[in-house]
Amino acid sequence: MCLPYQMSTVALTGCGSIFLLYIWYLDSLAFNFIICSISESVDSFFRELYPSTYLSHVVIRRTNKIQTLLSKSKNLYKRIRQLRSNSTQQNYNHGGGILGLFGSKKDDLIDHYGKKLEDIEQNVRLRQAEASLIAEEARAAFVFFKSRYGAASAFHLQPSINPTQWITEPAPAPKDVYWPFFSESFMKQWVSKLVVIVVCILFTISFLIPVVLVQGLTNLKQLEILFPFLASILSIKFVTQIITGYLPSLILQMSLKLVPPVMGFLSSIQGYISHSDIEMSASKKVIWFTVWNVFFATVFSGSILHQLYVILDLREITSNLAVAVPAQASFFIPYVATTGWTNVLSELFQILPFISSLIKRPFTKQEDEFEAPSLAYHRDVPRILFFGLLGITYFFLAPLIIPFLLVYLCLAYIIYRNQFINVYTPKYETAGRFWPIVHDSMIFSLVLMQLIAVGSFALKKLSPASTWTLPLPVFTLLFNYYCRRRFLPIFTAYSAESLVKKDREDEKDPAAMNEFYNQLLIVYKDPALFPIHHSSSTDSLVSPLLS
Template sequence: MKVGALLTSAGINIGLCILFLSFYSVLRKQPQNVKVYFGRRIAEQHKRLRGAFILERFVPSPSWIVRSLQCTEDEILSTAGLDAVVFNRVLVFSIRIFSLAAILCLFGVLPLNYFGQDMRHERIPSASLETFTIGNMKEKSIWLWVHCVVLYIISGVACFLLYMTGAKKVYRKFKHFKGTTVDQTCRSVTYRCCLCGVSSNSFQLLPTEEQERGKPCVKNSNLNLPAEECAAAFVFFKTRYAALIVSKILQTSNPMKWVTSLAPEPKDMYWSNLWLPYKQLWIRRIATLLGSIVFMFIFLVPVTFIQGLTQLEQLQQRLPFLKGLLKGKIMTQLVTGYLPSVILQIFLYTVPPTMMMFATLEGPISHSERKKSACCKVLYFTIWNVFFVNVLSGSAINQLNALSRPKDIPMELARAIPLQATFFTTYVLTSGWASLSSQVMQLFGLIWNFVRKYILRMKEDSDWVLSFPYHTELPKVLLFGLLGFTCSVLAPLILPFLLLYFFLAYIVYRNQFINVYCTRYDTGGLYWPIAYNATIFSLVLTQIICLGVFGLKESPVAAGFTVPLIIITLLFNQYCRMRLLPLFRTFPAQVLIDMDREDEQSGRMEQIHEGLHSAYCQSTDTESADDISLEKVPAISTTDEDGSGSSGEPSGKESVGQPVTDLSHPTLKGLPVDRLRRAVRSLGFMIGLQKRGVSA
């Protein structure tokens, strides 16, 4: 690819960005679009914009950029939750590390690459982009030590920033946990493979007198014993510490019989999967894993076609009728510089819904767990198909040949990445810049708002607000981080475009968190380990590729110094996994004990206990379209000697003298069976009357 083709792609995307951002700055001021661009504020404050005609409404302005930059991290924490803070810190980390990499590589590495060969250089617009990569360096060049030193600096600073950012995330996590509201602080334990209690009458908070006697008060309760048992039950404890201890220990000698874990927050419950037996989960996980792998290999077909567009000579040989069409300079630049990344981006739009479907089939009991699983699947998919498949070869046959020789993959990557850096640069322009403009414009939301208001004439629902799509946006940011690390030393021309993407993403996503998206549930910062693992993987992969490049360039000094860098990075990873990552998997007992004491002294513990009775009730008016109603399914509550709650098998003595409702399969409880029966009876009655009238 020529520099002119890259400039053509950059010009198209810059024009689209300016156009979309200008439209956004005007459309956000229109009263009819307030639900699209200020959905979170409307849902929380129930405010509306005035419909008066003001000329300023139709003039583009950068005021939203200023407000986005002025927003502090504490405001994001209180507004959008800890996951938004983690996402923001990933962007800040990327801006810091790639700013340093851009300074070092553009002023230190890029001139060495450009003048690496004794050749006559053409004008820059007519020059090939390969002359700016490490592939233009001579073999046994004495200047390859500069690349090695820059690699050391980037890796060292990245590890330092990772450690400091990880420590801050741990602090933020517990600060956020202390500042939560009552309904979010009610931690409970979910007993899988046990009794299931989900309806409004399923949970009973025992009074102090009954706790002292150690007997449940069942006379005044509204519990009904079901005809069949479900797969799970909720059990509440007096303190967070007690719930944590019970969730971590084995209840029986058979680990598959009673499985305990901390329950999600009430708003985070995914009721549709609550009834699934625990023994089904491992089968579902294996099936979804196989389905994801098959989907990855099916995706090789469009990627192979896209790869052929970047190799214009091979494309003309296979399709001779394109020779006349591709003679024009502008058409050639458009096909090689812009079209491949656009087609790939169109195909990639099918990935997040598919992976979300796979994540749902795994059987998670919380929305956040489902979205986090989909995020990991989308990340693996994009890294494999966008990076490795595009790098290894241009045809599916050669890709399979490369996979059959795993020991040759590092050398194949070392040869291919300098050649494919041009495609990755255009991919950053198309998938990065243009997607951010589409994100801030909310094109789908804008179109749906117009159709709903002016075509369907539907009433506006102020409570319906989108949640942030972490499973699509976080993998995209981490993929660009991978491209930045792997291409920084080998093809540094990508860094200015990548750095501009992260700056624009920092502004756009902060604006979206503040105004557009509403946080219904939160993982507690569990997206940070995903970002950390992806960054460590990117660093190690970059070092291995550089080791292969130094070997191809026959530079034993640079290659020899790269091996210790790989070992040091792996040791740093092991230390961080022991020091920081366990804090994201569970809560320290010391912190929970301090929080329990603080609540007891302030009197908040009684308020929390009162909220437990209705915290995990699945009311019919709050159900989502994909949630299943579980009605009239009780939980049997008993007490231990220490007053904490437990759950056990029903016995005849504990049964309540009320009629037992016949319980069909839980998935049928969401259907309006009674209404259907009444409708059928009414229809039969009307048909009978009609027949009598005819016979008379």
């Protein structure tokens, strides 16, 4: 059997609900050499181990340079179409220009861009032809099986004696594949993971600057000490209410706008093979970033070392929470009203997309294809979960927050339901994989609330209430353990019973399955390898209507 020498990584990946699709990924260090092609290695390996269920495979090609050229050609094509549209309108309005000179410069520019586009397209065709060579094969491939059960067996069983030689992962749906990942080398992936960890830590520390500013605004005495010349202004009641009530949450909200895009970018360079995995990773980063920097950093004022000392002091954690959390209720209630209500209403009116469309309108044509937006899960899911944390934590410390949260949740239900039905088009099927994140967030909120309750009852010297509340965190963690054993496996893998049942249903329609098999090689082909159709020579204004 012909295999690459010393292959260090492989990832066999499946498309979940679509069918039996898996992806195989492997990598090696720079000094390793290839005895034969990746395609031959994959075919011989899986044909030998799974002769009855193995169907075919598609090897991933290195297409980074092709993707760059395609983006350039797309931009040039849009520019040529815009120039031709403007030239047509001006010729109609001005009767061909003044002495024929009005449109000459624009025609020359169109010709220049057209020649440049033809050169780029020719270069793309050459690169696509070169991508079929063995040297351009990435150490990754989609492996197809004849049944779901066969694919699941190949995924869960260790393929070889060396566990680092062949690594398997379930393959995402065709539209969910993140193609740039496969062209990266092993060293780049390893270094990028370290860089992401360091950048996340530095970003978390640097974000304490707006948090400290917010803390200063909520404490007028501290603000008067730092800025004595503001004493006369801060004596005005209306100014005081604005500064302490709404300005801190507004500053924090504007600062938090940067977090989801940054976390999304960091997750995209961590080595995930699908957009859904990238958004799930970004969602987890944003949730814990928000909990740490908005909740704990606001509650436990001071430096990050002081915050770590307070949180890690387990013997005094309940009393520290019982003192610090209620003191910040005056901040979080306006925070829900300003941040929560504003974000939900802006989601309904789509203010930022509307402004963006107004800016782009002069540069686009009405015939241009409209792309429906999709929901940014890593932006909206952490926000809703954080408001759930505030509601669970403060419902007995500051009950006044409950009406504000109820208004927010009712608005969110009505507005997001409308957005899902009439506005957004999902890029991929989540298959309920965000529910474990929601569950973990709720369990964390409950345990935190119960610890605060124990500390509050102890400070008020209500020993019976504190004693009866103390077992609640233990029961909550036991319930979480039960849920993880009972329900979490449903979100991570399909049962053999359901796979076999679906396979038997497919066997009743062999014609449809043969057509499905034939489409596999096409739908899992890199989009960069498809022929381009927007050539300047075929999109001329003088081209005949019928060919």
